[in-house]
Amino acid sequence: EPEVTQTPSHQVTQMGQEVILRCVPISNHLYFYWYRQILGQKVEFLVSFYNNEISEKSEIFDDQFSVERPDGSNFTLKIRSTKLEDSAMYFCASSVSRGYNQPQHFGDGTRLSIL
Amino acid sequence: ILNVEQSPQSLHVQEGDSTNFTCSFPSSNFYALHWYRWETAKSPEALFVMTLNGDEKKKGRISATLNTKEGYSYLYIKGSQPEDSATYLCAFQGGNKLVFGAGTILRVKS
Numbered sequence: 074e075p076e077v078t079q080t081p082s083h084q085v086t087q088m089g090q091e092v093i094l095r096c097v098p099i100s101n102h103l104y105f106y107w108y109r110q111i112l113g114q115k116v117e118f119l120v121s122f123y124n125n126e127i128s129e130k131s132e133i134f135d136d137q138f139s140v141e142r143p144d145g146s147n148f149t150l151k152i153r154s155t156k157l158e159d160s161a162m163y164f165c166a167s168s169v170s171r172g173y174n175q176p177q178h179f180g181d182g183t184r185l186s187i188l
Numbered sequence: 189i190l191n192v193e194q195s196p197q198s199l200h201v202q203e204g205d206s207t208n209f210t211c212s213f214p215s216s217n218f219y220a221l222h223w224y225r226w227e228t229a230k231s232p233e234a235l236f237v238m239t240l241n242g243d244e245k246k247k248g249r250i251s252a253t254l255n256t257k258e259g260y261s262y263l264y265i266k267g268s269q270p271e272d273s274a275t276y277l278c279a280f281q282g283g284n285k286l287v288f289g290a291g292t293i294l295r296v297k298s
Binding site: 077104116118123128129173179180181 | 220279
């Protein structure tokens with residue numbers, strides 16, 4: 074069964090450094106998402122992406138964050154200057170369409186640890 | 189601020205018991221309600237997407253109901269098995285994004 078793949082599974086970065094999290098969504102999916110879960114908190118939405126542009130973003134997704142689909146298969150989340158509070162599990166998801174009866178399929182996540 | 193609540197927070201049952209969990213969500217601007225099953229160190233697995241008031245969906249021993257007027261959904265597991273042990277998440281869909289509850293942790297003892 075097709076799945077969403079994320080790399081790396083764990084990323085350790087010094088505060089202030091840039092980090093790029095990578096995702097390969099399911100191949101025929103058109104909508105892409107990033108979510109995160111800070112330890113002990115709920116999974117929270119960051120951004121959705123369609124047709125090479127952001128379709129919705131949360132308050133968390135400030136100027137330090139950006140997303141890109143550089144080559145038609147990868148979908149990346151960049152954090153420009155990481156902060157301690159960016160430590161979290163980051164999940165990529167994709168869906169075949171925007172239809173409200175369509176599930177979002179999640180990857181295994183990248184654990185980001187900021188030192 | 190959209191708030192999705194799940195109860196109970198955790199549940200320990202014996203193998204063979206039937207169990208159910210609740211998800212409460214805003215009754216306005218409803219698009220869909222998603223249920224996920226999430227095992228440790230794995231990705232959340234989509235169980236159901238429910239869109240219509242009164243919807244009932246079933247997948248094996250797991251079923252779910254939806255009441256959009258009062259803003260709740262129930263997830264039922266009949267005859268729990270140890271492999272059902274996981275965190276069960278519900279998520280309210282408003283627009284593109286999913287707003288998640290905190291989850292119900294289910295542990296099934298054999």
